[in-house]
Amino acid sequence: MRRRNFFRLAGISAVSTIVPNVFAHEVKENPANKNTLTNPFETKGKWYKAALHVHTTNSDGDVDVPTRLKQYRDLGFNVVAVTDHRTTNDLSGYSDKNFLALSSMEFHPKTYSGAPTHHLLAYGLPHPYEYKEELSAQEMIDDVKSKGAKVFYAHPWWTGHTYVEMTEVSGYLGLEVYNDGCKGAHSSNAEVYWDQMLNKGHVLTGLATDDVHRSSEVGKAWTMIKAAKLDDRSILEAIGNGCFYATKGPVINDYHLSEDMKIKIECSSAKKIAFRVSGAGNGKVFMAEDGKSLQNAEWDLSKKKPKWVRCEVTDYDGNTAWTNPIYL
Incomplete structure (x- = not known):
């Protein structure tokens, strides 16, 4: 139940909220636990290209479900999560051995702080789902999770949220580090939000999505x-374990921490490779020489010993790929 504590400070009335502050992946005693997430480059399996934020005419998209799914299938996508606002869709009959239509939803519970509503994504939410507007934010997250869904935080910059709103609810596994649908408002990126949460001990992963509403936005x-x-079970398990990376185009071929504490990455041709870590300085950046490109980078962490390290790969067109963090 939401509880509010009213107080007066310096002659100005204010409202604060007492809310849950425990995350599904938060490790209070030892946030630097590298076993919390699965490194996809150190596990067996097959890579699948996924669109994880997609709208149709059942909310505010411009085409119906079959048309939207065909658009992504034609572009070589293997997984499409249809995340219409406040509703799931009947996706039976659209999946086959090469394509998975994943029943999902974007939901919008009220914030406790009074900021604009949360935008949260529930992957693998069975259809039909009864949306209950009267539920509090935490109650709604708990409800979709009880149905088997994996919850992620959508575009915090675009929504006007801060660390306050992101920590007033619990149970989500990651956030959209990039949302192409927000580029018109110049608020697509969320690296700062991600790093702030990681630095506070919240073990969160990062997605890249289209947040597609118009057909011209498909596949960005x-x-x-x-x-x-x-299949649903395997894809949801991978999403839940962090067994993925996010991208606008660059390909990451390998990313791992060696036994001698060197973080290494191999990737498609890049202009910049940036390792991001906890603490002051925020990491190390490698830039390609004029007329050349980078396809790998290595950084010795044996002396710096950060709590976590993630990597960003940016090509000459300005497109970036993001790994999930590795914990030392």
Whole structure:
């Protein structure tokens, strides 16, 4: 139940909220636990190209479900999560051995702080789902999770949220580090939000999505998921374990931490490779020499010893790929 504590400070009335503050992946005693997430480059499976934020005419998209799914199928996508606002869709009959239509939803419970509503994504939510507007934010997250859904936080910059709103609810596994649908408002990226949460001990992963509403927006950003099979159970398990990376185009071929504490990455041709870590300085950046490109980078962490390290790969067109964090 939502509880509010009213107080007066310096002559100005204010409202604060007492809310849950425990995350599904939060490790209070030892946030630097590298076993919390699965490194997709150190596990068996097959890579699947996934669109994880998709709208149709059943909410505010411009085409119906079959048309939207065909658009992604024609572009070589293997997984499409239809995330219409406040409703699921009947996706029976659209999946086959090469394509998975994943029943999902975007939901919008009220914030406790009074900021604009939360935008949250529930993957693998069975259809039909009865949307209950009267539920509090935490109650709604708990409800979709009880149905088997994996919850992620959508576009916090676009929504005008801060660390306050992101920590007033629990149970989500990651956030959209990039949302192409928000580029018109110049608020697509969420690296700062991600790093702030990681630095506070919240073990969160990062997705890249289209948030497609118009057909011209299809296929601009995606998430590469590594899973044992192309079925609901395997894909949801991979999403839940962080067995994926996010991208607008660059390909990541390998990313791992060696026994001698060197973080290494191999990728498609890049202009910049940036390792991001906890603490001051935020990491190390490698830039390609003029007329050349980078396809790998290595950084010795044995002396710095950060709590976590993630990587960003940016090509000459300005497109980026993001790994999930590795914990030392």
